[in-house]
Structures are given as structure tokens and as C-alpha cells.
Amino acid sequence: MKEMYGYIRVSTKDQCEERQIIAMHEFGVSDRDIYMDKLSGKNFERPQYKRLLRRLHPGDVMVVKSIDRLGRSYTEIQEQWRVITKKKKADIVVLDMPLLDTRQKGKDLTGTFIADLVLQILCYVAQVERENIRQRQAEGIAAAKARGVRFGREKKPIPDDFYPLWTQYQQGSITARAAAKELGVVHSTFLKWGKYFEN
Numbered sequence: 001m002k003e004m005y006g007y008i009r010v011s012t013k014d015q016c017e018e019r020q021i022i023a024m025h026e027f028g029v030s031d032r033d034i035y036m037d038k039l040s041g042k043n044f045e046r047p048q049y050k051r052l053l054r055r056l057h058p059g060d061v062m063v064v065k066s067i068d069r070l071g072r073s074y075t076e077i078q079e080q081w082r083v084i085t086k087k088k089k090a091d092i093v094v095l096d097m098p099l100l101d102t103r104q105k106g107k108d109l110t111g112t113f114i115a116d117l118v119l120q121i122l123c124y125v126a127q128v129e130r131e132n133i134r135q136r137q138a139e140g141i142a143a144a145k146a147r148g149v150r151f152g153r154e155k156k157p158i159p160d161d162f163y164p165l166w167t168q169y170q171q172g173s174i175t176a177r178a179a180a181k182e183l184g185v186v187h188s189t190f191l192k193w194g195k196y197f198e199n
Contacts (some may be wrong), residue, residue: 067097
């Protein structure tokens with residue numbers, strides 16, 4: 001007998017899963033067949049997702065509200081899609097995107113074919129957008145540098161009272177932390193200034 005399971009994911013414990021649960025109920029998924037992770041979507045190392053995957057049998061249906069609830073990485077989503085539909089021979093239904101529904105229409109493979117095609121297009125668009133964002137960032141940084149904009153924190157000038165304290169530190173009469181405290185900096189900055197002084 002074919003079973004229908006729902007998968008819900010929220011990124012943090014503070015996020016509300018209510019909308020996803022309502023959508024599952026409206027689609028006919030019972031509470032006992034809903035699996036929920038309160039974890040990031042950066043990968044598929046999620047306990048409830050893994051439990052659901054183990055339960056899936058050929059002909060079963062896995063329901064998610066939207067594709068981003070499955071995960072954030074389209075490369076990994078494609079791989080999991082392949083595992084579910086090809087290896088497990090189960091179906092996937094994405095409620096917010098009716099074209100992402102692999103359930104076969106009649107005896108042909110139209111549903112699976114269209115869903116796979118739409119997923120490929122989504123992955124391509126996501127990849128292109130990531131590349132465009134990186135390119136825009138690089139162009140923006142280059143333009144800002146050309147205008148004389150400096151990135152990173154300004155280097156703190158070495159104060160005049162550093163030199164006697166550095167001499168005391170080298171003679172062993174004061175610790176780096178104590179000297180740094182007198183100068184109002186962290187001890188790593190004090191030691192870094194000392195390297196400049198030695199050079």
C-alpha cells in the first residue's frame with residue numbers, strides 16, 4: 001500500500017512551522033506521517049529527514065511545502081531528488097510549485113519528466129544567479145578601490161609610549177599582556193607592533 005509522508009524544515013527553533021503543517025493537512029498528510037527538522041538547510045545531515053528516507057518505499061509519496069524546505073543547495077537537492085525518485089522509486093510533490101510533482105500521469109512518465117526538467121532549470125537559474133552575485137560583488141569592490149575606498153580596519157598607529165614598554169618587555173621586566181593593557185590594546189597587537197619595531 002502506498003504511503004504519503006510530509007517533510008517540514010525550519011531553520012531555527014524560533015521559526016514557526018505552522019504554515020507548513022497546515023499545508024500538509026490540507027493535502028491529506030496525517031500528523032503521524034509528518035517528519036520535521038529544526039535545522040539549517042545547508043546539507044542533508046538531518047535526523048528526521050534520514051528517518052523519512054529510510055521509511056520510503058517504491059510508490060510512496062514525499063510532500064514538501066516548497067523546494068527550499070527540502071534544502072538550500074540545488075546541487076544537493078538534485079542528488080536527493082535522484083535518490084528518492086530513481087533509487088527509492090518514490091514520488092515527490094512540492095506544494096508551492098505544482099510542476100514539481102513526479103507522480104505519473106496514467107501509464108506514461110510525463111509527471112517525472114516535467115518535474116525533473118523544472119528542477120534542472122531551477123538549479124541552472126540558481127547557479128547563474130550565484131555567479132552573477134559574485135561578479136557584481138567583484139565589480140563593486142574594484143570600482144570602490146578605483147575611487148580610493150579602503151577596505152578593512154584602519155591600522156592603529158604605534159603610540160610613542162610603546163617603545164619604552166617594548167624595551168621593558170624584551171628585558172623581562174613586564175609581560176606582553178601588562179604592557180598591552182597600559183597601551184589600551186590587546187597583547188597580540190602589542191607583539192605585532194614589536195615585530196615592526198624589530199624590522
